[in-house]
Amino acid sequence: MLLDTLAGNAALKEQLSARMKGRGLSHAYLISGPEGSGKRTLARLLSAAMVCTGAQAPCGTCPGCRKTMGGIHPDVIWAGEEGKGLTVNQARELRTDAYVRPNEGERKVYIIQNAQAMNAAAQNALLKLLEEGPAYAAFLLLTDNPGAVLTTIRSRCEALKLSPVSPKEAEDYLLRRYSDKPPEEVHQKAAACGGILGRAVRELEGQGDDAVQAGGRTLLALLAKGDELSMAEWCVTLEKWDRESMGRLLARAQLLLRDALVTQGGGKAISGGEDAAAVLRAAQLPAKRLLSAVDTVEQLCAAVQFNVSSAHLAGALCARLYTP
Numbered sequence: 001m002l003l004d005t006l007a008g009n010a011a012l013k014e015q016l017s018a019r020m021k022g023r024g025l026s027h028a029y030l031i032s033g034p035e036g037s038g039k040r041t042l043a044r045l046l047s048a049a050m051v052c053t054g055a056q057a058p059c060g061t062c063p064g065c066r067k068t069m070g071g072i073h074p075d076v077i078w079a080g081e082e083g084k085g086l087t088v089n090q091a092r093e094l095r096t097d098a099y100v101r102p103n104e105g106e107r108k109v110y111i112i113q114n115a116q117a118m119n120a121a122a123q124n125a126l127l128k129l130l131e132e133g134p135a136y137a138a139f140l141l142l143t144d145n146p147g148a149v150l151t152t153i154r155s156r157c158e159a160l161k162l163s164p165v166s167p168k169e170a171e172d173y174l175l176r177r178y179s180d181k182p183p184e185e186v187h188q189k190a191a192a193c194g195g196i197l198g199r200a201v202r203e204l205e206g207q208g209d210d211a212v213q214a215g216g217r218t219l220l221a222l223l224a225k226g227d228e229l230s231m232a233e234w235c236v237t238l239e240k241w242d243r244e245s246m247g248r249l250l251a252r253a254q255l256l257l258r259d260a261l262v263t264q265g266g267g268k269a270i271s272g273g274e275d276a277a278a279v280l281r282a283a284q285l286p287a288k289r290l291l292s293a294v295d296t297v298e299q300l301c302a303a304v305q306f307n308v309s310s311a312h313l314a315g316a317l318c319a320r321l322y323t324p
C-alpha cells in the first residue's frame with residue numbers, strides 16, 4: 001500500500017488506513033512534526049488518497065495518485081512557500097479558488113505549508129474557509145509548531161503528529177531508497193539522523209557529478225524494472241535539485257537512453273563501467289517504450305532552457321515516463 005512509503009509512524013498509519021476503509025478521511029488535518037520528519041510526504045499520500053480513483057485508495061497507480069505523487073495534479077494545490085506562511089491576501093485568494101469546482105475529480109485538496117507562520121488575520125481568513133468551505137474541499141495544514149496555530153483552527157482539524165523513526169526503521173528505509181550508495185555511508189547517515197529521515201536524505205542527496213551520473217543510472221534502472229511507485233518516490237527527491245543540476249541529470253539520462261536504443265538495434269554502446277550495465281538492462285525494454293522515454297527526456301531537456309522549475313520537471317518526468 002502506498003501509505004507504507006512513509007517510514008515509521010506505525011500507529012499513525014494504522015489510524016489513517018482504518019479511516020480510509022471506514023468512514024473516510026476528514027476534511028481538515030493539522031500535520032505536525034519537526035523539519036524533515038515527513039510532513040510533506042504524508043501530505044502527498046493523503047492528497048493521493050483523496051483524489052485516487054483506484055479500488056483501494058491510495059492505490060499508487062491510478063492517474064490521480066500518479067499525478068499527485070509527481071506534484072502535477074491540478075486539484076492538489078500547494079500553498080505557502082518554504083519558510084513563509086500565507087498572507088491574508090493569499091488566504092483570501094485561496095478561499096475564492098476553493099469555490100471553483102475541482103478540475104478532474106470529486107475533491108480539491110489544499111496543502112498549506114508553514115501554518116504557524118501565518119499571522120492572525122490570515123489564520124482567521126483560513127478559519128472561515130475551514131468552517132464554511134465547500135464539501136469537496138480538503139485542507140492539510142503543515143507545521144513544525146502546532147502551538148503557534150490558533151486554537152480555533154486546531155479545533156477544526158484532526159491532528160496528525162509525526163514522530164522520529166527508530167534507528168532500525170531509518171536504516172531499512174534509507175538502504176531501500178539508496179540501494180546505489182555504499183551501505184556503510186547509508187548506515188552512518190541513518191545512525192546520525194536521530195530518526196529525522198529528512199536530515200539523512202539531505203546529506204545523501206548530493207548534486208555533484210557523482211549524483212548526476214548515479215541519477216542517470218537510477219532512471220534507467222527504475223524504467224527497466226517497471227516499478228512505477230519507486231519511480232514516483234525517486235522523482236519526488238529530484239524536486240529539491242537546482243535547475244542546473246536537473247538539466248545535467250536529464251542530459252545524462254538522454255545519453256544513456258540513446259545508448260540503450262543503439263544497443264537494442266545491434267549497435268555498440270559508448271557507455272562504460274556501471275553505466276554499461278544500466279544501458280544493457282534498459283535495452284531489454286520494448287522498443288516503443290524506450291523510444292517514448294527518449295522522447296520524454298528530450299522534451300524535458302528542452303524545457304530546462306525555459307526556466308521551468310525542478311519541481312515541474314520532476315513531476316512531468318514521473319507522469320510521462322509511464323504514459324505509453
Ligand SMILES: [Zn+2]
Pocket residue numbers: 048051052053054057058059060061062063064065066
Ligand atoms: Zn489511486
